[in-house]
Amino acid sequence: QQQVKQSPQSLIVQKGGISIINCAYENTAFDYFPWYQQFPGKGPALLIAIRPDVSEKKEGRFTISFNKSAKQFSLHIMDSQPGDSATYFCAVRTDGGTDKLIFGTGTRLQVFP
Amino acid sequence: EAGVTQFPSHSVIEKGQTVTLRCDPISGHDNLYWYRRVMGKEIKFLLHFVKESKQDESGMPNNRFLAERTGGTYSTLKVQPAELEDSGVYFCASSQDLGYGYTFGSGTRLTVV
Numbered sequence: 001q002q003q004v005k006q007s008p009q010s011l012i013v014q015k016g017g018i019s020i021i022n023c024a025y026e027n028t029a030f031d032y033f034p035w036y037q038q039f040p041g042k043g044p045a046l047l048i049a050i051r052p053d054v055s056e057k058k059e060g061r062f063t064i065s066f067n068k069s070a071k072q073f074s075l076h077i078m079d080s081q082p083g084d085s086a087t088y089f090c091a092v093r094t095d096g097g098t099d100k101l102i103f104g105t106g107t108r109l110q111v112f113p
Numbered sequence: 114e115a116g117v118t119q120f121p122s123h124s125v126i127e128k129g130q131t132v133t134l135r136c137d138p139i140s141g142h143d144n145l146y147w148y149r150r151v152m153g154k155e156i157k158f159l160l161h162f163v164k165e166s167k168q169d170e171s172g173m174p175n176n177r178f179l180a181e182r183t184g185g186t187y188s189t190l191k192v193q194p195a196e197l198e199d200s201g202v203y204f205c206a207s208s209q210d211l212g213y214g215y216t217f218g219s220g221t222r223l224t225v226v
Contacts, residue, residue, distance in 0.1 A: 004155070032212065034214055036217075041219065042219050043117070043204055043206070043217030043218050043219045043220050044156065044204070044217050045216075045217065046214040046215075046216075049214060089155075089156060091156075097168075097211075098161045098168050098169040098211075099144065099146075099161070099208065099211045099212065099215065100146075100158050100161060100169060100172075101148075101156075101158065102155075102158070103148075103155045103156040103157070104155060105153070105154060105155045106155070106156075
């Protein structure tokens, strides 16, 4: 049973465009929603994260939009650059006592010049 | 500050053999995690150490997997005997405090043939 559903599986965007990746979750007990960025041959790296008491968080070109009632959150990459080409994973934290994360299946983003 | 180090980076073994993966967390990080990504699927939690103690091992697939963290420093994950379905990328991560995300290593790609 997949508790976090991520879409799309792959995304192709032109340089300067907006990349949008969506995630939906089931359990309302989740309390921390990070996005990780992974380049080939590297481990996932924390990109940006949000807690459920806010609806949006912005860091540079990256924004998380959070809809608690719909149990959805999304990553927006503004002015997408070729250097943003990577795999992006959303995640939810299940238990504050262990910081255990449940990840989505990942989105491979390719930004073309 | 050195990051999370994992080795080997790649391992190819035959079904039935034993493999031991090693993870050196960031110095001073009490929390250490193991995750696994099977081809094209989500990154799945395996277990969480706090220092040398197993805080949560609910994600360990079966008793062919044994994780240790002697002295609360580096950790090993042994698979014995390996099966074909154990193939995937094994990630280690560490953190100092809960709730602020953690740092992943580059992973060990395990192929069982």
